[in-house]
Amino acid sequence: MKSCPGCEYLVPAxxxxxxxxxxxxxxxxxxxxxxxxxxxxxATRRVDLxxxxxxxxLPSADRARPAHDSRPLRSTxxxxxxxxxxxxxxxxxxxxxxxxxxxxxxxxxxxxVVIASIVVGWQRFxxxxxxxxxxxxxxxxxxxxxxxxxxxxxxxxxxxxxxxxVRVTVAAGIEGIAHVATSFAGDFEVDVVWxxxxxxxxxxxxxxxxxxxxxxxxxxxxxxVVVPEATHHAxxxxxxxxxxxxxxxxxxxxxxxxxxxxxxxxxxPHDVTTAYAHLRRVFEVH
Numbered sequence: 001m002k003s004c005p006g007c008e009y010l011v012p013a014x015x016x017x018x019x020x021x022x023x024x025x026x027x028x029x030x031x032x033x034x035x036x037x038x039x040x041x042x043a044t045r046r047v048d049l050x051x052x053x054x055x056x057x058l059p060s061a062d063r064a065r066p067a068h069d070s071r072p073l074r075s076t077x078x079x080x081x082x083x084x085x086x087x088x089x090x091x092x093x094x095x096x097x098x099x100x101x102x103x104x105x106x107x108x109x110x111x112x113v114v115i116a117s118i119v120v121g122w123q124r125f126x127x128x129x130x131x132x133x134x135x136x137x138x139x140x141x142x143x144x145x146x147x148x149x150x151x152x153x154x155x156x157x158x159x160x161x162x163x164x165x166v167r168v169t170v171a172a173g174i175e176g177i178a179h180v181a182t183s184f185a186g187d188f189e190v191d192v193v194w195x196x197x198x199x200x201x202x203x204x205x206x207x208x209x210x211x212x213x214x215x216x217x218x219x220x221x222x223x224x225v226v227v228p229e230a231t232h233h234a235x236x237x238x239x240x241x242x243x244x245x246x247x248x249x250x251x252x253x254x255x256x257x258x259x260x261x262x263x264x265x266x267x268x269p270h271d272v273t274t275a276y277a278h279l280r281r282v283f284e285v286h
Contacts, residue, residue, distance in 0.1 A: 002028040128271040133186025134158060138278045146181060151194050153255075153262050156282040157183035158190055168220040170197045178220035188268030189246065190279065193221040196260045210239040214254045217263040218243070223252060236285055243267070251276040255285050 001010050006023030013030050017023065136142035137158035146161055147154040161181035170176040178195035197216065202209040214225045223245040231240045239254040243265065250267025264283045266272050 001031050003031060128273050130274050131270045133188055134275045138275050152286045154284045155192055158185035159183045166220055170201055170216055180221055191221050191265040193217050193263040195220060199259055210237060213256045213261050214239045214241055217254045217261055221265055223265055234285060253280055257285055
């Protein structure tokens with residue numbers, strides 16, 4: 001290389017003139033390389049990079065290996081669902097003990113919470129909570145047994161009932177005598193209605209005996225059948241109905257035993273579905 005005397009650029013030694021400024025290079029002297037002494041090496045700990053090259057992990061700073069320990073380090077990457085790490089002092093001489101990673105608990109706990117929520121929601125939907133005034137009667141069997149001597153039924157009511165007699169029209173120009181027993185638990189009312197009708201009253205052509213019996217029981221007990229459904233209670237045909245009773249929603253079971261009609265009714269300001277199921281269990285028609 002030469003230094004151009006005109007522009008002082010480094011140019012190849014073979015040029016006769018500078019291609020940049022046109023200056024002749026006949027008198028330009030070649031530049032000789034400068035040789036300097038080698039830098040002094042500073043003594044440091046040599047890091048062994050071989051474990052990195054063959055896929056092994058270096059030991060962590062807080063777990064220094066003994067100088068005499070020549071066993072290899074295992075990879076900390078998971079293999080087939082396992083997590084491996086460096087060996088401990090109590091490892092067996094043949095190899096490494098597998099150390100399983102801790103299972104995260106957030107996932108299973110979240111699943112359990114979801115399942116519990118579904119179960120609770122299912123229970124509340126199909127088995128609503130019992131209103132507080134009825135809990136002793138439903139959950140603990142409190143109350144009184146009621147079984148009139150002139151009737152063929154037995155029932156357990158939440159409190160001692162008051163019994164009254166009412167007149168009810170059972171057919172055109174025909175009236176009957178019905179008995180109504182009323183039991184209260186707070187704002188909730190449980191009634192029992194029973195009476196007999198003349199033979200053939202429920203067998204009118206073109207009418208359903210259970211629907212007729214439900215209408216007659218409603219007249220006597222002061223309730224109106226809203227959603228009827230035919231069913232059985234023990235061996236007797238019956239009508240399971242959602243009703244309106246004294247300004248509240250409720251449920252009623254009307255049982256037909258020959259020419260006799262028996263009904264149990266429950267209503268109140270809150271859902272009585274679970275309490276009604278209990279009322280059906282404690283109502284027996286002989």
